[in-house]
Amino acid sequence: MPHTDARIAALRQAMAAHGLSAYVVPSADPHLSEYLPARWQGRQWLSGFTGSVGTLVVTADFAGLWVDSRYWVQAQAQLAGTCVTLMKLGDAGVPPHPEWLGTYCGAHAGAAVGADGLVLSLAAHRALSDAVTGAGGRLDIGHDLLAEIWPDRPALPATPVREHLAPHACVSRADKLARVREAMRAKGAAAHLVSSLDDVAWLFNLRGGDVDYNPVFVAHALVLADRAELFTAPGKIDAALADRLAADGVAVRPYDDCPTALAALPADGAVLVDPARTTVGVLAALPAQLRRVEAINPSTLAKSRKTDDELVHVRAVMEQDGAALCEFFAWFEAALGRERITELTVDEKLSAARARRPGFVSLSFGTIAAYNANGAMPHYRATPESHAVIDGNGLLLIDSGGQYEGGTTDITRVVAVGTPTAEQKRDFTLVLKGMIALSRARFPRGVLSPMLDAIARAPIWEGGAEYGHGTGHGVGYFMNVHEGPQVIAHRAPATPHTAMEPGMITSNEPGIYRPGRWGVRIENLVCNRPAETTELGEFLAFETLTLCPIDTSCIQADMLRPDETAWLDGYHAQVRERLLPHVDGAARDWLLARTRPLAGR
Numbered sequence: 001m002p003h004t005d006a007r008i009a010a011l012r013q014a015m016a017a018h019g020l021s022a023y024v025v026p027s028a029d030p031h032l033s034e035y036l037p038a039r040w041q042g043r044q045w046l047s048g049f050t051g052s053v054g055t056l057v058v059t060a061d062f063a064g065l066w067v068d069s070r071y072w073v074q075a076q077a078q079l080a081g082t083c084v085t086l087m088k089l090g091d092a093g094v095p096p097h098p099e100w101l102g103t104y105c106g107a108h109a110g111a112a113v114g115a116d117g118l119v120l121s122l123a124a125h126r127a128l129s130d131a132v133t134g135a136g137g138r139l140d141i142g143h144d145l146l147a148e149i150w151p152d153r154p155a156l157p158a159t160p161v162r163e164h165l166a167p168h169a170c171v172s173r174a175d176k177l178a179r180v181r182e183a184m185r186a187k188g189a190a191a192h193l194v195s196s197l198d199d200v201a202w203l204f205n206l207r208g209g210d211v212d213y214n215p216v217f218v219a220h221a222l223v224l225a226d227r228a229e230l231f232t233a234p235g236k237i238d239a240a241l242a243d244r245l246a247a248d249g250v251a252v253r254p255y256d257d258c259p260t261a262l263a264a265l266p267a268d269g270a271v272l273v274d275p276a277r278t279t280v281g282v283l284a285a286l287p288a289q290l291r292r293v294e295a296i297n298p299s300t301l302a303k304s305r306k307t308d309d310e311l312v313h314v315r316a317v318m319e320q321d322g323a324a325l326c327e328f329f330a331w332f333e334a335a336l337g338r339e340r341i342t343e344l345t346v347d348e349k350l351s352a353a354r355a356r357r358p359g360f361v362s363l364s365f366g367t368i369a370a371y372n373a374n375g376a377m378p379h380y381r382a383t384p385e386s387h388a389v390i391d392g393n394g395l396l397l398i399d400s401g402g403q404y405e406g407g408t409t410d411i412t413r414v415v416a417v418g419t420p421t422a423e424q425k426r427d428f429t430l431v432l433k434g435m436i437a438l439s440r441a442r443f444p445r446g447v448l449s450p451m452l453d454a455i456a457r458a459p460i461w462e463g464g465a466e467y468g469h470g471t472g473h474g475v476g477y478f479m480n481v482h483e484g485p486q487v488i489a490h491r492a493p494a495t496p497h498t499a500m501e502p503g504m505i506t507s508n509e510p511g512i513y514r515p516g517r518w519g520v521r522i523e524n525l526v527c528n529r530p531a532e533t534t535e536l537g538e539f540l541a542f543e544t545l546t547l548c549p550i551d552t553s554c555i556q557a558d559m560l561r562p563d564e565t566a567w568l569d570g571y572h573a574q575v576r577e578r579l580l581p582h583v584d585g586a587a588r589d590w591l592l593a594r595t596r597p598l599a600g601r
Helices: 002-017 042-047 069-079 097-107 122-134 173-187 197-204 239-247 255-263 298-304 308-335 343-355 372-376 422-439 449-462 562-582 585-594
Strands: 022-025 055-059 063-067 085-088 112-115 138-140 191-194 219-224 228-232 250-254 270-273 291-294 360-363 368-371 394-400 402-404 411-417 442-444 472-474 483-488 505-508 511-514 518-521 524-534 537-544
Touching: 002 022, 002 042, 002 055, 022 042, 022 097, 042 055, 042 063, 055 097, 063 069, 063 097, 069 085, 097 122, 112 122, 122 138, 173 191, 173 197, 173 219, 173 270, 173 298, 191 197, 197 219, 197 228, 197 298, 219 255, 228 255, 239 250, 250 255, 298 483, 308 343, 308 402, 308 411, 308 524, 308 562, 308 585, 343 360, 343 368, 343 394, 368 372, 372 394, 372 511, 372 518, 394 518, 411 518, 422 449, 422 505, 422 511, 422 518, 422 524, 422 537, 422 562, 449 472, 449 483, 483 505, 562 585
Parallel strands: 022 112, 063 085, 112 138, 191 270, 228 250, 270 291
Antiparallel strands: 022 055, 055 063, 191 219, 219 228, 360 402, 368 394, 394 411, 442 537, 472 483, 472 505, 505 524, 511 518, 524 537
């Protein structure tokens, strides 16, 4: 806590030196990544809050951290005793930070609000600029104050880049570039800047390790009609890989050369940029006369629609991941009550089980192992300094996933420790009903994904409960575990880009959280597949990809309709059939016991 106050004081001194009345530090880098390389974790360094999303605003006499409901409990604890105030985004009376700054500027004539333009998306810049200038203030995005006050700021990551190869790379680099160029021509653009790291990695069939859990590397790319340029730190791409890239018309250049290349684009041309995935600071190098065509990155749409060949690999990965979970849960149930198990032990044992599986590369995000009250925090993370011992009676929530050469997994299961209470079983069953409802949904191709959210929530709402996060996010193919453009969340904007198309993989993860008591979330990954075509349209349905038993000891069976029980028994039959060839011994025995029909229990 003393570090936080001292660092905020240093920031205020730098603000004063540049004539800034307020300064905004988002959770972002020049590539607008979800998980940030250490160099751009300035919001965490300043505030001490370790959650992945949040915005810090500092004035001469106020410091506030805006976070949504997923992080309220965590932020409250981590900000305690500091000068930083928790601003509960979404709570009554707490405006978003641009609106708050607009009010601030209205009360402080001539106020100058600062931010680093290199980490500010075009969309965020517009929202901030409208709020600040509309209230008579001035927005200055030319200062990276962290560079002045962070003495040991990490350098650019230097992890080597490698090629994602066949058979897992099912579409060639040349074919992907051709598809992007076709989209460029349709938009009338001769150049396309790509800054989002997952788009860069997908487009060139490359993978890296610059960002925790996401197999990406820090780079920009410039796609032109006859060639492409890839800007990354020197030494990350070896000579042999550079030669293979060159054979496909891709030149490797130093990361810092990107502004020079942008400045050299013909001023009478047009460049395609994605305003949600490009920062205003990066685009500052473009010639002023160059026409900007703003549209979603063509690669973002393309990579969301997995090919049939990719889905073959994903299904195989799900079998390996499910087998690892069987191995873990067999150990867990045998060890419970016989040895000391903590939330950290769960992470260690489950990660080790995954690491023994073929094709495993890394975790896809930090494992959430949350017992009882900790499970009420959707993004809780156990630490050596603060974690729970798993004993007595309660609910253990485990949200985890892996990166494999042939796909990315993300699964949440809740298991009973001891005997669950009637209220816990009711919550679990309501969440299960919501998950089953969405799993069974059929919908028109092209329906906007946020509209599907109410299907999962309806049984939970009927039970007098609600949850603050979305129900589903897109998932990559050996790529980011959170991927757009589709999202199943009623609070998300239903834009045309969120249309559901065949091949998209999305999570299905409703929940209920009782602060200070327990949390329930059940999550499978599902894939959009063709269902039927009628005279009234083309319809899609979800194929459930995730393979792992659901703890039936937590179910209040009389709350399930016969069709819901039939779905669960059918799912467990599929899990048993698909996983049995991959497990033996205790894991096999556990799988057989946990996939018996509910009616027979």
